[in-house]
Amino acid sequence: MKVRNARHWAPRGPRRWCLAAGALALASVVRLALHPLLGPMMPATTFCIAASLVEYFLGLGPAMTVMVLGLGIADFMFVPPYDLITYVDARDVILLVSYPLVTVIVILLIERLRREQFRAQLIASVAQSRYEMLLRHDNERALARRAFDETHRLLRHLAQHHDGFILIKGLERNAAQRASAGQSTAHGLPAAAQVAPGPLFDALHPEDVQRLTHALSPGHHRVRLRSEQHKREYRHANCNCERFTTHAGDFLVLRTED
Numbered sequence: 001m002k003v004r005n006a007r008h009w010a011p012r013g014p015r016r017w018c019l020a021a022g023a024l025a026l027a028s029v030v031r032l033a034l035h036p037l038l039g040p041m042m043p044a045t046t047f048c049i050a051a052s053l054v055e056y057f058l059g060l061g062p063a064m065t066v067m068v069l070g071l072g073i074a075d076f077m078f079v080p081p082y083d084l085i086t087y088v089d090a091r092d093v094i095l096l097v098s099y100p101l102v103t104v105i106v107i108l109l110i111e112r113l114r115r116e117q118f119r120a121q122l123i124a125s126v127a128q129s130r131y132e133m134l135l136r137h138d139n140e141r142a143l144a145r146r147a148f149d150e151t152h153r154l155l156r157h158l159a160q161h162h163d164g165f166i167l168i169k170g171l172e173r174n175a176a177q178r179a180s181a182g183q184s185t186a187h188g189l190p191a192a193a194q195v196a197p198g199p200l201f202d203a204l205h206p207e208d209v210q211r212l213t214h215a216l217s218p219g220h221h222r223v224r225l226r227s228e229q230h231k232r233e234y235r236h237a238n239c240n241c242e243r244f245t246t247h248a249g250d251f252l253v254l255r256t257e258d
Contacts, residue, residue, distance in 0.1 A: 008118075019058060020058055023053060040078065043074040043075070043095060052106050055107045055111060056110050075092060154244040154253070157253060164255045167197055167212065167253075169194070200225060205226075221238075222237070237257075238257045
Protein backbone atom coordinates (compact mmCIF):
# COMPACT_ATOMS: atom_id res chain seq x y z
CA MET A 1 0.00 0.00 0.00
CA LYS A 2 1.39 3.38 -1.04
CA VAL A 3 1.12 5.95 1.73
CA ARG A 4 2.02 9.48 0.65
CA ASN A 5 1.87 10.94 4.15
CA ALA A 6 4.70 8.72 5.40
CA ARG A 7 7.23 11.49 4.75
CA HIS A 8 5.41 13.83 7.14
CA TRP A 9 6.16 11.83 10.27
CA ALA A 10 8.28 14.53 11.96
CA PRO A 11 6.70 17.20 14.20
CA ARG A 12 6.12 20.68 12.81
CA GLY A 13 6.55 24.18 14.16
CA PRO A 14 9.34 26.35 15.56
CA ARG A 15 9.70 24.20 18.67
CA ARG A 16 11.68 21.52 16.87
CA TRP A 17 14.23 24.12 15.65
CA CYS A 18 14.68 25.34 19.20
CA LEU A 19 15.29 21.77 20.34
CA ALA A 20 17.77 21.25 17.50
CA ALA A 21 19.65 24.40 18.54
CA GLY A 22 19.72 23.10 22.10
CA ALA A 23 21.12 19.76 20.93
CA LEU A 24 23.83 21.54 18.94
CA ALA A 25 24.76 23.66 21.94
CA LEU A 26 24.86 20.61 24.22
CA ALA A 27 27.10 18.72 21.78
CA SER A 28 29.47 21.70 21.68
CA VAL A 29 29.61 21.91 25.48
CA VAL A 30 30.26 18.15 25.84
CA ARG A 31 33.02 18.18 23.21
CA LEU A 32 34.57 21.24 24.80
CA ALA A 33 34.56 19.50 28.19
CA LEU A 34 36.25 16.43 26.67
CA HIS A 35 38.78 18.45 24.70
CA PRO A 36 41.51 18.26 27.39
CA LEU A 37 41.29 14.45 27.21
CA LEU A 38 40.74 13.92 23.48
CA GLY A 39 42.61 16.83 22.00
CA PRO A 40 42.30 16.78 18.17
CA MET A 41 40.98 13.18 18.16
CA MET A 42 37.37 12.62 17.05
CA PRO A 43 36.50 16.31 16.78
CA ALA A 44 32.99 15.76 15.37
CA THR A 45 31.81 12.66 17.24
CA THR A 46 29.44 14.50 19.58
CA PHE A 47 27.98 16.44 16.64
CA CYS A 48 27.37 13.21 14.73
CA ILE A 49 25.53 11.78 17.74
CA ALA A 50 23.55 15.00 18.15
CA ALA A 51 22.54 15.03 14.46
CA SER A 52 21.44 11.38 14.68
CA LEU A 53 19.29 12.01 17.75
CA VAL A 54 17.80 15.13 16.20
CA GLU A 55 16.94 13.12 13.09
CA TYR A 56 15.22 10.43 15.14
CA PHE A 57 13.06 12.85 17.10
CA LEU A 58 12.75 16.00 14.96
CA GLY A 59 13.20 15.05 11.32
CA LEU A 60 15.52 15.50 8.37
CA GLY A 61 15.72 19.31 8.15
CA PRO A 62 16.90 20.02 11.70
CA ALA A 63 19.30 17.06 11.55
CA MET A 64 21.01 18.33 8.38
CA THR A 65 21.23 21.80 9.93
CA VAL A 66 22.90 20.40 13.07
CA MET A 67 25.29 18.39 10.90
CA VAL A 68 26.41 21.41 8.82
CA LEU A 69 26.76 23.75 11.79
CA GLY A 70 28.50 21.02 13.80
CA LEU A 71 31.01 20.59 10.95
CA GLY A 72 31.91 24.25 11.11
CA ILE A 73 32.19 24.28 14.90
CA ALA A 74 34.30 21.11 14.99
CA ASP A 75 36.68 22.37 12.31
CA PHE A 76 37.01 25.79 13.96
CA MET A 77 37.39 24.77 17.61
CA PHE A 78 38.74 21.20 17.72
CA VAL A 79 41.02 20.79 14.68
CA PRO A 80 44.52 22.28 14.92
CA PRO A 81 45.31 25.08 14.46
CA TYR A 82 42.49 26.00 16.79
CA ASP A 83 40.27 29.03 16.25
CA LEU A 84 41.51 29.39 12.68
CA ILE A 85 39.35 28.46 9.70
CA THR A 86 41.40 29.92 6.83
CA TYR A 87 44.17 27.33 7.17
CA VAL A 88 43.36 23.94 5.55
CA ASP A 89 45.49 20.82 5.92
CA ALA A 90 45.02 17.05 5.72
CA ARG A 91 43.15 16.88 9.01
CA ASP A 92 40.62 19.41 7.76
CA VAL A 93 40.14 17.44 4.55
CA ILE A 94 39.64 14.19 6.48
CA LEU A 95 37.05 15.88 8.68
CA LEU A 96 35.26 17.46 5.70
CA VAL A 97 35.00 14.06 3.97
CA SER A 98 34.50 11.52 6.76
CA TYR A 99 32.16 13.41 9.08
CA PRO A 100 29.50 14.40 6.49
CA LEU A 101 29.68 11.00 4.81
CA VAL A 102 29.11 8.98 7.98
CA THR A 103 26.55 11.40 9.38
CA VAL A 104 24.51 11.56 6.16
CA ILE A 105 24.42 7.76 5.90
CA VAL A 106 23.22 7.44 9.51
CA ILE A 107 20.65 10.23 9.07
CA LEU A 108 19.23 8.76 5.86
CA LEU A 109 18.96 5.31 7.41
CA ILE A 110 17.12 6.72 10.41
CA GLU A 111 14.86 8.76 8.12
CA ARG A 112 14.00 5.65 6.13
CA LEU A 113 13.23 3.66 9.27
CA ARG A 114 11.10 6.45 10.73
CA ARG A 115 9.09 6.76 7.52
CA GLU A 116 8.48 3.04 7.44
CA GLN A 117 7.45 3.11 11.10
CA PHE A 118 5.03 5.98 10.49
CA ARG A 119 3.71 4.23 7.38
CA ALA A 120 3.05 1.09 9.41
CA GLN A 121 1.20 3.16 12.03
CA LEU A 122 -0.97 4.78 9.34
CA ILE A 123 -1.79 1.40 7.79
CA ALA A 124 -2.62 0.01 11.23
CA SER A 125 -4.95 2.97 11.89
CA VAL A 126 -6.69 2.47 8.54
CA ALA A 127 -7.00 -1.27 9.19
CA GLN A 128 -8.43 -0.60 12.65
CA SER A 129 -11.04 1.82 11.29
CA ARG A 130 -12.01 -0.61 8.53
CA TYR A 131 -12.28 -3.43 11.06
CA GLU A 132 -14.56 -1.31 13.23
CA MET A 133 -16.68 -0.44 10.18
CA LEU A 134 -16.89 -4.14 9.33
CA LEU A 135 -17.97 -5.02 12.87
CA ARG A 136 -20.56 -2.23 12.80
CA HIS A 137 -21.87 -3.50 9.47
CA ASP A 138 -22.04 -7.06 10.78
CA ASN A 139 -23.94 -5.90 13.87
CA GLU A 140 -26.40 -3.94 11.76
CA ARG A 141 -26.89 -6.93 9.49
CA ALA A 142 -27.44 -9.23 12.49
CA LEU A 143 -29.98 -6.81 13.94
CA ALA A 144 -31.76 -6.55 10.61
CA ARG A 145 -31.80 -10.33 10.28
CA ARG A 146 -33.19 -10.69 13.79
CA ALA A 147 -35.90 -8.11 13.10
CA PHE A 148 -36.77 -9.92 9.86
CA ASP A 149 -37.08 -13.25 11.67
CA GLU A 150 -39.15 -11.67 14.42
CA THR A 151 -41.52 -10.17 11.84
CA HIS A 152 -42.08 -13.57 10.26
CA ARG A 153 -42.55 -15.13 13.69
CA LEU A 154 -45.13 -12.47 14.54
CA LEU A 155 -47.07 -13.13 11.35
CA ARG A 156 -47.01 -16.89 11.89
CA HIS A 157 -48.08 -16.37 15.50
CA LEU A 158 -51.04 -14.22 14.49
CA ALA A 159 -52.11 -16.65 11.81
CA GLN A 160 -51.83 -19.66 14.12
CA HIS A 161 -53.66 -18.13 17.10
CA HIS A 162 -56.09 -15.91 15.25
CA ASP A 163 -59.16 -17.17 17.08
CA GLY A 164 -57.66 -16.50 20.53
CA PHE A 165 -56.09 -13.19 19.57
CA ILE A 166 -57.13 -10.29 21.88
CA LEU A 167 -54.94 -7.30 21.06
CA ILE A 168 -51.57 -5.98 19.88
CA LYS A 169 -49.87 -3.17 21.74
CA GLY A 170 -47.16 -1.23 19.92
CA LEU A 171 -44.13 -0.07 21.89
CA GLU A 172 -42.22 2.72 20.17
CA ARG A 173 -38.47 2.84 20.74
CA ASN A 174 -38.59 6.57 21.54
CA ALA A 175 -41.55 6.23 23.85
CA ALA A 176 -39.67 7.85 26.73
CA GLN A 177 -38.97 10.97 24.68
CA ARG A 178 -42.57 11.26 23.54
CA ALA A 179 -43.86 10.71 27.05
CA SER A 180 -41.62 13.46 28.39
CA ALA A 181 -42.90 15.78 25.66
CA GLY A 182 -46.51 14.97 26.59
CA GLN A 183 -47.54 13.74 23.13
CA SER A 184 -50.67 11.59 22.80
CA THR A 185 -52.75 9.92 20.14
CA ALA A 186 -56.22 10.81 18.97
CA HIS A 187 -57.67 8.36 21.53
CA GLY A 188 -56.05 10.15 24.44
CA LEU A 189 -53.47 7.37 25.00
CA PRO A 190 -49.73 7.88 25.05
CA ALA A 191 -47.93 7.26 21.77
CA ALA A 192 -46.25 4.17 23.24
CA ALA A 193 -49.64 2.61 24.13
CA GLN A 194 -51.29 2.31 20.72
CA VAL A 195 -53.45 -0.80 20.64
CA ALA A 196 -54.76 -2.80 17.70
CA PRO A 197 -57.82 -4.88 18.68
CA GLY A 198 -58.22 -8.55 17.87
CA PRO A 199 -61.31 -10.79 17.45
CA LEU A 200 -61.80 -11.10 21.24
CA PHE A 201 -61.11 -7.46 22.10
CA ASP A 202 -64.80 -6.50 22.18
CA ALA A 203 -65.48 -9.35 24.63
CA LEU A 204 -62.92 -8.03 27.09
CA HIS A 205 -64.15 -6.47 30.33
CA PRO A 206 -63.80 -2.64 30.31
CA GLU A 207 -61.64 -2.64 33.43
CA ASP A 208 -59.31 -5.18 31.85
CA VAL A 209 -59.19 -3.04 28.70
CA GLN A 210 -57.93 -0.06 30.70
CA ARG A 211 -55.49 -2.17 32.71
CA LEU A 212 -54.00 -3.99 29.75
CA THR A 213 -53.85 -0.88 27.61
CA HIS A 214 -51.73 1.00 30.11
CA ALA A 215 -49.84 -1.79 31.96
CA LEU A 216 -49.42 -4.72 29.60
CA SER A 217 -46.18 -6.69 29.98
CA PRO A 218 -44.88 -10.03 28.66
CA GLY A 219 -45.97 -13.04 30.67
CA HIS A 220 -49.18 -14.66 31.89
CA HIS A 221 -52.32 -12.63 32.58
CA ARG A 222 -55.82 -13.40 33.78
CA VAL A 223 -58.66 -11.45 32.17
CA ARG A 224 -62.44 -11.49 32.03
CA LEU A 225 -64.17 -12.27 28.74
CA ARG A 226 -67.87 -11.91 27.96
CA SER A 227 -69.67 -15.21 27.89
CA GLU A 228 -71.09 -16.26 24.53
CA GLN A 229 -74.33 -17.58 26.03
CA HIS A 230 -74.91 -14.72 28.49
CA LYS A 231 -73.78 -11.40 27.10
CA ARG A 232 -73.85 -9.72 30.51
CA GLU A 233 -71.77 -12.36 32.28
CA TYR A 234 -67.97 -12.64 32.18
CA ARG A 235 -65.78 -15.67 32.54
CA HIS A 236 -62.14 -15.75 33.62
CA ALA A 237 -59.59 -16.73 30.98
CA ASN A 238 -55.85 -17.31 31.16
CA CYS A 239 -53.86 -15.32 28.61
CA ASN A 240 -50.28 -15.22 27.45
CA CYS A 241 -48.46 -12.07 26.31
CA GLU A 242 -45.38 -12.34 24.08
CA ARG A 243 -43.01 -9.62 22.90
CA PHE A 244 -41.85 -9.36 19.28
CA THR A 245 -39.01 -7.09 18.14
CA THR A 246 -39.29 -6.17 14.45
CA HIS A 247 -37.82 -3.54 12.15
CA ALA A 248 -40.98 -1.46 12.65
CA GLY A 249 -40.74 -1.52 16.44
CA ASP A 250 -41.60 -3.71 19.43
CA PHE A 251 -45.02 -5.30 19.82
CA LEU A 252 -46.83 -7.08 22.64
CA VAL A 253 -49.34 -9.73 21.50
CA LEU A 254 -51.97 -10.89 23.96
CA ARG A 255 -53.88 -14.12 23.26
CA THR A 256 -55.81 -16.69 25.20
CA GLU A 257 -54.17 -19.95 26.20
CA ASP A 258 -57.25 -22.02 25.47
